Amino acid sequence: MAKAFTHGKAMAERLTTGVLALLLVLLHGLAPAQVASAQEAPDASQTCVVLLHGLWRSALSMKGLQWQLEERGYQVVNLTYPSLDHPVPELAVLAVEQSLAGCRELGLERVNFVTHSLGGILVREYVQQRDIPGLRRVVMLGPPNGGSQLADYVESATLLQLFMPQAVAQLGTSDASVPRRLGRVDFQLGVIAGTSNWLPFLPGLPDGPNDGTVAVAETIVPGMMDFLEMPVGHTFIMWDDEVIEQVLFFLEHGFFQRLSPPISAP
Numbered sequence: 001m002a003k004a005f006t007h008g009k010a011m012a013e014r015l016t017t018g019v020l021a022l023l024l025v026l027l028h029g030l031a032p033a034q035v036a037s038a039q040e041a042p043d044a045s046q047t048c049v050v051l052l053h054g055l056w057r058s059a060l061s062m063k064g065l066q067w068q069l070e071e072r073g074y075q076v077v078n079l080t081y082p083s084l085d086h087p088v089p090e091l092a093v094l095a096v097e098q099s100l101a102g103c104r105e106l107g108l109e110r111v112n113f114v115t116h117s118l119g120g121i122l123v124r125e126y127v128q129q130r131d132i133p134g135l136r137r138v139v140m141l142g143p144p145n146g147g148s149q150l151a152d153y154v155e156s157a158t159l160l161q162l163f164m165p166q167a168v169a170q171l172g173t174s175d176a177s178v179p180r181r182l183g184r185v186d187f188q189l190g191v192i193a194g195t196s197n198w199l200p201f202l203p204g205l206p207d208g209p210n211d212g213t214v215a216v217a218e219t220i221v222p223g224m225m226d227f228l229e230m231p232v233g234h235t236f237i238m239w240d241d242e243v244i245e246q247v248l249f250f251l252e253h254g255f256f257q258r259l260s261p262p263i264s265a266p
Contacts, residue, residue, distance in 0.1 A: 003070075007027030017064040043074035047104035047110045047136070049251070051078040052095055055167060064239045065114060065247065072248060074112075077102035083118060084165040088178045088199075091167060092125035100132065109134040112251050116141045117214065118167060118236050124182045124221075137254060139189040139238045139247045142214045145221035146193070147173035147180045150213055153204030159238075190250040192221040192243060194232040211237065226262035227256045 033037070049069050051062040058080040066078045079102065081095035103111055111134045113123050120143030144151070151172040152165055170178040194211030206215035213234035220227065232240045249257040256262065 003088045023134050026135050033058055047074055047112060048106055048108035049074045049076050049112045049114060050099040051076060052115040054119055054132045055083045056116030062238055065244060068244050075106050075108060083167065087166045088121060088125055088170045092122040093124050096126040096135060099209050110136055114139040114247055117143060121179050124185060125178060127187065128182055135187055139250050141192050142194055142219060143191065144171050144214050144218050145179050146218040147177040148214060148218060149173060149206040150204050184196045185221055185225055188254055188258060190223040190226045190245060191219050192223050192230055194234055194237050195229050196233045198233060220262045220265055224265045227255045
């Protein structure tokens, strides 16, 4: 009986939190089109969620997210792309088109993306050149949307250049930076930035609060619908239970779960 009461209380608290969050969004002037979108609740089984991993990673790094998404009823496409072998524009076509083909094979037209680090830049690069029919929402985890100071350091270090993938030089803050030339996003985007850096003494780390790889300030991009900072590191941000819950909430509602209004970028 006590266990049932506790579970019921927790469910009630979560419901209350969600209602309050929605009311706050409405009170703070969310655009009518966004409100309508946030109220929609399409069948998860009819939505394809594409997962895109980061540099030096594989689909295995996104498995935790995949399992949780599938448990909620989503159909997931989680493929490994050759992040070390091509420049960003080529990777964007390879990764996104192969993933979208996977969605079509499942017979699904509605598409969400959840990305880690470089994966978010690939989505931005792709939609800059092509439309994604049925694109609904995107959540980016630790994306270097403003360019990466760490990438600048790696590119400048002679010894590290021997092991540097082509994409690294394009993720920096110089004139050759891909993310800095992409500009404003025009799709429904939520960004989660990590604030835990376990190795602050390492050289080349970005200025200000960061996740050990990407600075919080570097994750921001104009046009995003919501932004959230969480006490997680870059390497395992996609495995954090609370991060996963926020991802799921954004995919369903179009904003993160909190008791304050969404933080959008103008």
